[in-house]
Amino acid sequence: MRFLLILFLLFTISSAKVDFYYSFIDPSGIQISEKRKNDIKDGFELLEQIKKLAKNGKVDEAFAEIESFKATNKINILNSDILLTYSEIALKKASKRIISEASNELELAINTGQINEDDLAKAYMLMVDFKLETNRVKEAKYFAEIIINNFSDKITNAYGQIYLAKVYKYTKSYSKAIKTLYNILVNTTDVLVATIVADELFDIYILDDQKEKAYDLISKVLNKNIDYYSEDSYVALKKVDKLVAANMPEFAVEILKELLNRAKQEEFIEEFKFKLANVYMEMYDGTNYYLYKAKELYKDILTDYPNGLYANDAKMYIDEILMREGNITPQLIVSKYPNSEAMKQKALFQELLNLKKEKKYGFILKSKRVYGKIADSIAKRFAYKNVGEIYDEVNVDLIKQYLKNDQCSLMNKALRTARKETFELLVKDKKVKYNFFECLIEVPDERAYELLKETFNTSRDATLYLYLERMAYALGLENDAMDFSSKVEMVNNKDVLAKEFLYRFLVYSAKKDSIVMEKFFYYATRFPEFITKNENNPLIIDFYYQYYLYLIGKDKQDEAEKILNKLYAKQKEFDAYVYSPFVDIELAMIEKRKNNIPKAIEYLTDSIKNTRNMKPNDQARVDYELILLYDSEGLNSLKNEFITKCKDIKNTKDSLYKTMCDKM
Numbered sequence: 169m170r171f172l173l174i175l176f177l178l179f180t181i182s183s184a185k186v187d188f189y190y191s192f193i194d195p196s197g198i199q200i201s202e203k204r205k206n207d208i209k210d211g212f213e214l215l216e217q218i219k220k221l222a223k224n225g226k227v228d229e230a231f232a233e234i235e236s237f238k239a240t241n242k243i244n245i246l247n248s249d250i251l252l253t254y255s256e257i258a259l260k261k262a263s264k265r266i267i268s269e270a271s272n273e274l275e276l277a278i279n280t281g282q283i284n285e286d287d288l289a290k291a292y293m294l295m296v297d298f299k300l301e302t303n304r305v306k307e308a309k310y311f312a313e314i315i316i317n318n319f320s321d322k323i324t325n326a327y328g329q330i331y332l333a334k335v336y337k338y339t340k341s342y343s344k345a346i347k348t349l350y351n352i353l354v355n356t357t358d359v360l361v362a363t364i365v366a367d368e369l370f371d372i373y374i375l376d377d378q379k380e381k382a383y384d385l386i387s388k389v390l391n392k393n394i395d396y397y398s399e400d401s402y403v404a405l406k407k408v409d410k411l412v413a414a415n416m417p418e419f420a421v422e423i424l425k426e427l428l429n430r431a432k433q434e435e436f437i438e439e440f441k442f443k444l445a446n447v448y449m450e451m452y453d454g455t456n457y458y459l460y461k462a463k464e465l466y467k468d469i470l471t472d473y474p475n476g477l478y479a480n481d482a483k484m485y486i487d488e489i490l491m492r493e494g495n496i497t498p499q500l501i502v503s504k505y506p507n508s509e510a511m512k513q514k515a516l517f518q519e520l521l522n523l524k525k526e527k528k529y530g531f532i533l534k535s536k537r538v539y540g541k542i543a544d545s546i547a548k549r550f551a552y553k554n555v556g557e558i559y560d561e562v563n564v565d566l567i568k569q570y571l572k573n574d575q576c577s578l579m580n581k582a583l584r585t586a587r588k589e590t591f592e593l594l595v596k597d598k599k600v601k602y603n604f605f606e607c608l609i610e611v612p613d614e615r616a617y618e619l620l621k622e623t624f625n626t627s628r629d630a631t632l633y634l635y636l637e638r639m640a641y642a643l644g645l646e647n648d649a650m651d652f653s654s655k656v657e658m659v660n661n662k663d664v665l666a667k668e669f670l671y672r673f674l675v676y677s678a679k680k681d682s683i684v685m686e687k688f689f690y691y692a693t694r695f696p697e698f699i700t701k702n703e704n705n706p707l708i709i710d711f712y713y714q715y716y717l718y719l720i721g722k723d724k725q726d727e728a729e730k731i732l733n734k735l736y737a738k739q740k741e742f743d744a745y746v747y748s749p750f751v752d753i754e755l756a757m758i759e760k761r762k763n764n765i766p767k768a769i770e771y772l773t774d775s776i777k778n779t780r781n782m783k784p785n786d787q788a789r790v791d792y793e794l795i796l797l798y799d800s801e802g803l804n805s806l807k808n809e810f811i812t813k814c815k816d817i818k819n820t821k822d823s824l825y826k827t828m829c830d831k832m
Contacts, residue, residue: 204243211237211246215253223400224436227260248284251277255294259301260402271298289315289324296331300338309335326352326361330368337368342376363389363396367407374414386411386419398426401436408443417451434473441465442478449485452551456493463489484511491518492550498522513546520558521550529566532559533585560590564597571600576607583616591619595632605635612642621648630656630664634671641675649675669698670707677714689718709738713747716754729758739778749775749786756793769797784820791817792825795832 214237221230234254241250251274258270274294277283283291292311299308312335315328329352336345349369356362366389373382389396397404404423411420424444431437445465451458466482466489473479484505490496491514498515505511520539523532532539542555552558563586570579583590594604608616617639624632637652653675656668669692676688692699692715702708712735719728732754739745752775759768772794776782782790791814798807814829 207243208245211241211243212249215246215249218257219253222257222260223402225402225405225439227257227402231257231261231266247282248277248287251283252287252290252294255291255298259294259297264302267298267301271295271302274298289319289327293327293331296334300334305335305339308338322356323358323361326356326358326365330361330365333368333372337372337375340375342372345372346376359393360396363393367396371410374410379414382414383416386416390419390422394423394426397423398430401427401440405443408447412447412450417447420447421451435477438469438473438476438478441469442482445469445482445485449549452549454551459489459492484508488514491515510546513542514549517542517546517550517555520555524558524562524565527565529562529569532562533566556587557589560587560593563587563590564593567594567604568597568600571603571607576611579604579607580611580613580616583613588619588623591616591623595620595624602635605639609635609638609642612639614643617643617645628659630659630661633659634664634668637668637675638671641671641678644678646675646678650679665695666698666701669695670702670705670711673711673714674707677710685714685718689715703734703738706742706744709735709742709744709746712738713751732758745778745780748779749782749790751775752778753789753793756797760797765797765801769794769801772797784817785823785826788814788817788820788823788826788829792829795829 214233218230218233218237221227221233234250234257238250238254241247255270255274258266261267274283274291275298278288278291278295292315295311296308299305299311309332312328312332315331316325317328319325319328329348333345333348336342336348346369349365349372352365353362353369356365366385370382370385370389373379373385397407404427408420408423411417411423421444424440424447428437428440428444431440442465445462448458448462448465463486466486469476469478469482470486487496487501487504488511491498491501498519501515501518502512516539520532520542536559539555539559544554547554547557563582566582567579567586567590570576570582595601608620617636620639621636624636627633633652633655637649637656640646640648640652653668653672656664656672672691673688676684679685692711699708699711702711712731716728716731716735719725719731732751735747736751736755739748739751745751749772752771756768756771759765759771772790775790779786791810795807795810795814798804798810811829811832814826815832817826817829820826
């Protein structure tokens with residue numbers, strides 16, 4: 169009969185169609201007195217008022233009211249509802265002591281049958297929250313499973329699944345939580361359940377770093393059931409904070425605008441405008457667009473609520489905006505708000521931005537100790553993650569100046585204190601990216617190389633790999649250079665492979681290993697087009713020389729001769745006779761074998777003109793070969809001239825040609 173009474177009571181309170189006064193009967197079936205009925209009615213109305221206070225965000229006031237009501241209530245019929253309302257608000261109070269006490273009280277009430285049967289599911293849900301708040305995961309799961317296993321109606325069962333997902337979320341079993349919630353979404357037709365599931369799922373997606381899914385989900389929720397938030401400002405403002413923290417402030421704006429549209433009481437209008445203005449401040453994007461929106465709202469607060477709760481803060485934030493717009497100085501802000509550490513730091517950050525705008529990079533870098541103390545939360549207000557980001561920009565701007573003026577040594581010096589993020593910004597800037605790398609190769613720096621290596625080692629960018637290969641080579645790190653050469657080959661970008669060809673040659677040559685060079689020259693024979701594409705690179709001279717020797721060693725005379733002729737032509741083209749008189753002598757001997765004596769003589773005489781500081785042994789060889797050629801042509805005067813020259817050569821070492829000259 170006890171439960172029958174409660175059932176009748178709850179049913180009649182929720183139904184406006186039944187006359188309230190005729191529905192109250194005691195366990196004996198006798199109608200309750202008029203005064204008793206009014207007391208019960210007043211009690212339920214008071215509970216609704218208290219719940220409304222909590223929904224409107226007045227949690228402290230609501231808790232004081234419910235605590236007082238719980239202590240003074242003499243009507244047993246109300247006990248179950250009072251305790252559930254008390255538990256809900258205790259959770260919102262977020263006090264460990266209050267939560268612990270409320271948890272124990274509710275659990276005792278459940279165990280001793282003090283909770284109405286129709287309220288048990290709600291009580292179990294609250295116990296899940298209590299147990300999670302007090303880090304009792306197994307007990308939380310136990311209560312969630314009670315709901316799932318003991319309540320057959322679909323809605324209650326769905327709530328049980330939601331609370332089980334909360335347990336999974338708490339233990340960071342995100343995949344289980346997502347699967348559980350998604351199954352509810354698929355099967356439920358209840359809009360409120362679907363919204364609660366989506367709200368919970370959003371939080372889990374954020375925790376699991378699935379921000380794209382979270383973004384898509386909150387967009388759909390607000391589109392389909394924004395009432396869930398707009399009808400409960402406590403829930404709404406909690407969601408606003410989560411959305412701002414998740415870097416999705418545009419949805420926070422949507423919720424706050426809806427709250428404003430529905431707000432009737434002035435105190436709530438003031439609060440929501442203030443919150444909305446604050447979100448706009450968080451949305452700062454480097455322009456004055458959101459600053460203007462925030463400023464207008466702060467002005468409304470000062471105009472409409474000059475003595476309101478948020479008036480002083482609104483005035484302070486307007487001053488901050490005026491400073492950021494350049495209408496007042498940072499120094500004025502500091503003098504105006506001497507007791508506000510946050511405003512001092514904002515003024516300091518604005519001063520830093522002003523110095524950057526004035527390109528006083530040297531002063532900024534020297535003052536790093538001063539500006540480096542600015543908190544990350546202040547930097548974020550100015551659209552920077554931290555003050556380090558602005559120093560990255562300063563370093564980048566300074567380095568760009570050095571690159572523009574071809575001051576690689578100064579750039580190298582600036583990089584010594586730069587962060588990894590500075591390098592990332594420079595590499596992202598297509599205008600300076602390649603000049604930056606060329607400078608690092610010209611003036612190599614191991615710290616810069618190591619930072620770039622760490623940052624881009626797995627980038628799969630063939631061009632970046634090529635520059636890292638060249639940097640490693642410039643630093644004498646042949647093994648690293650070989651590794652990056654392999655990475656370039658792995659990416660298999662033919663254009664980059666062609667550019668890399670001669671640098672690969674340098675790297676392989678530096679190993680001074682015949683097997684390694686054998687591998688390279690085999691690579692060269694497979695891709696002759698790479699040789700052709702590098703004909704205008706001065707490095708081709710070194711390649712032609714080594715490749716000629718390789719081909720001679722393989723007894724590929726015809727190919728070797730072609731390469732030798734190309735080597736001779738390139739030396740002449742670049743006016744770089746690096747391998748003379750060797751090249752000239754080799755060509756002269758080929759022409760001699762072809763019986764083309766005049767051409768052989770031409771090669772040898774050109775070698776004398778073109779070779780600077782020819783070594784005595786080489787001079788003896790050239791002179792001796794010319795003596796023989798002139799003799800074969802019957803040019804005795806020239807022959808005798810070179811015999812004399814040859815005999816006059818000093819400081820030869822073990823030269824057979826000098827010995828033969830001396831015997832002539």
